[in-house]
Amino acid sequence: MNHKDPLSILPVRQVKGVSPRKESELHAFGVRTVADLLEYYPFRYEDYRIRELTEAQDGEKMTIRGTIRSAGALQRYGRSKSRLSCKVETNRVLITAVWFNRHFLQDQLVPGREIVLTGKWDKQRLQLTVAESEFPDRGPSKSGTLQPVYSVGGSVTQAWMRKTIRQALEQFGAMIAEVLPRELIERHRLMPRREAIFRIHHPEDTSDGREARRRLVYEELFWFQLKLQAFRSLNRKRTDGVAHQVSADTIRSFAESLPFELTEGQKKAINEILVDMRRPYAMNRLLQGDVGAGKTVVAAIALYATVKSGHQGALMVPTEILAEQHARSLAKLYAGTGIEVALLTGSLTERRRRETLAGIQMGLTDIVVGTHALIQEDVFFRSLGLVVTDEQHRFGVNQRSILRRKGMNPDVLTMTATPIPRTLAITAFGDLDISTIRERPHGRKPIKTYWVKHSMMDRVLGFIRREAAAGRQTYVICPLIEESDKLDVQNAIDLQAQLQQAFPDLRVGLLHGRMTAAEKEEVMRAFETNEVQVLVATTVVEVGVDVPNATLMVIMDAERFGLSQLHQLRGRVGRGAHQSYCVLVADPKSDVGRERMGAMTETDDGFEIARRDLELRGPGDFFGTKQSGLPEFRLADMAADFAILEQARDDAAELAGREDFWHSPEYAALRERLQQDPVFKGSSSTRQQCLPGGI
Ligand code: ADP
Ligand code: MG
DSSP states (O other): OOOOOGTTTSSGSSTOOHHHHHHHHHHHOOOHHHHHHHTTOSSSSOOBBOOOGGGGTTTOEEEEEEOOOOOOOEEEEEEEEEEEEEEEEEETTEEEEEEEEOGGGGGGOOTTTTEEEEEEEETTTTOOOOOOEEOOOGGGOTTTTTEEEOOBBBBBHHHHHHHHHHHHHHHHGGOOOOOOOOOHHTTTOOOOHHHHHHHHHSSSSHHHHHHHHHHHHHHHHHHHHHHHHHHHHHHHOOSOOOOOOOOHHHHHHHHSSSOOOOOOHHHHHHHHHHHHHHHHSSEEEEEEEEEOOHHHHHHHHHHHHHHHOEEEEEESSSSSHHHHHHHHHHHOOOOOOOOOEEEEETOOOOOHHHHHHHHHTOOSSEEEEEEEEEEEEEETOOOEEEEEEEEGGOOOOOHHHHHHHHHHHOOEEEEEEOOOOOOOOOOOOOOEEEEEEEEEOTTOOOEEEEOOOGGGHHHHHHHHHHHHHTOEEEEEOOOOOOOOHHHHHHHHHHHHHHHHHOOSSSSSEEOOOSSSSHHHHHHHHHHHHSSSEEEEEOGGGGTTOOOOOOEEEETGGGGGGHHHHHHHHTSSSSOOOSOEEEEEEEEOOHHHHHHHHHHHHHHHOOOHHHHHHHHHHHHHHHSSSSSOOOOOOSOOOOTHHHHHHHHHHHHHHHHTSSSSGGTTTGGGHHHHHHHHHHHHSSHHHHHHHHHOOOO
């Protein structure tokens, strides 16, 4: 059975008045079928409702109805320019109506005749400059209505679009079928679909239009969420993942061997992860928490669990520096457990690389840390049980299918360096289960943040000196120079030289993207051991670097960084018991720059920062341009329709989690629609088998 909504098959030329030429122009707007046309919603309405003069402001556009009281008087200027005027009585007030360049209307302006005028009201002169006029004795008119305004262009005019959509509603409106389950329509008092589509094009009044829109926004968001939730729910029914077998005692005794006590948030996250790992489906979980919340330890425990169950783990990070650092800190955490950690990066010698690959394949290596390439190409695991990766390199369907081809379907834990506002989390990561660590480890003091002008640089230098005298260390982050990696590097080199001159008795290190892996590793090692007291760096230190003795973060030209990025950079300090500071050096010229500095000095709660960042940048930019992962909606607006989004998600999750959703005839139409969707057709055929056939 391959039943589809017939309107989504009928080509738009079936609508009367759509010529082949118009049809191809409609294609440019993405309108191919009758359904597309009916769902070509207006983005606003033009108000032709008749009002009284006293309600209007001077200069406002308004529509009035009245009686013509004088014949049209015409003045011509040159060949085509003219001014036509007459007196019109409305509500016992006599006004002047003026048309420009509409001389052909003169004959129609007959005293005693009713007329509807829309135009700009001049209160002083009691004059209306007419944009549109209609005569009620000429049949149906748009007066008294809200007229839809569509996005149009080319030979597709507003008037043509209005007429054509009206025609489509007339011809095909009766075929518009309901798609939402009845229970949801009743629970949320939604307009039936057919009515909503009629009303959104032609609302009776503003609240009518709002209700129509609410229904259609809900439908759009519900459908989007149902796909994600159905996907999740199906994944959880699968049994081809790794069912880890590890006892709570094993985990507990490892946790007790750590040099600190886990926070409640860490414990909760670990428990959620272990529940998933023990089940036979492939975990797909996001771990989010503010910088310094201690996500790495959580990942380390999950990796420990996979090894103790007889499998291997992989930790994928964005840069080599991080890979090296994580490999070192994991080795430290696993000291005495017999767990073998290997590093796999591009800068290994060919021989080392071959040895490492062999170790992974034979299962001598328990955990591999590396950049993203490590699950690809020629890397074969004996038994990969868990992949931990970061949000920047989201583990997608492609990577899963690469691994499946190698006979693996590991659990996946994605970590985010940026707390994600809830709206974005449920849109961009709606297919993942989410664990959140809210608090930071005990005893952490909030990082004191100051914003200073460049003219105060001397005092900043004094600050660096004081921290060094107390045995502490400082990061100095160079300004980010967009589109010029070269200038970035040059800046860092210059700044390092200047600071070294200013602090002859200290060692000032340098870290930037153009250095070789060995050079980077050497300077990071020297910074970790406090041989280097001041580290000048480009943003390569942004993600994940962990040196608890560093207590001062100086960010040059801070206004050039995004808010979330600034917060990440700040998170490099405040990782030990000592009071830490962040100094933003900036003379921002823009309001956004000033607001960023303000936000940074006012709060160091990453969730709050993320919220403000989202406000300042909008959802599209939030994740950066690379891959926003955000869908585009026809009608819904993620920020404004937040409440509906949450509702739609809860409803979709509830429905997809119910057994009868997958069998009951009541949901057959929804299931069929799901089956049509590329997500479910997707790259893996097994996914389709999961949808119960023969609906
Ligand atoms: P994140 O990756 O979330 O930014 P990390 O995992 O790097 O944070 O942890 C930050 C620092 O806090 C590290 O030095 C880590 O060893 C330490 N840490 C983690 N958990 C705790 C805890 N429960 N108590 C004390 N220190 C902790
Ligand atoms: Mg599992």
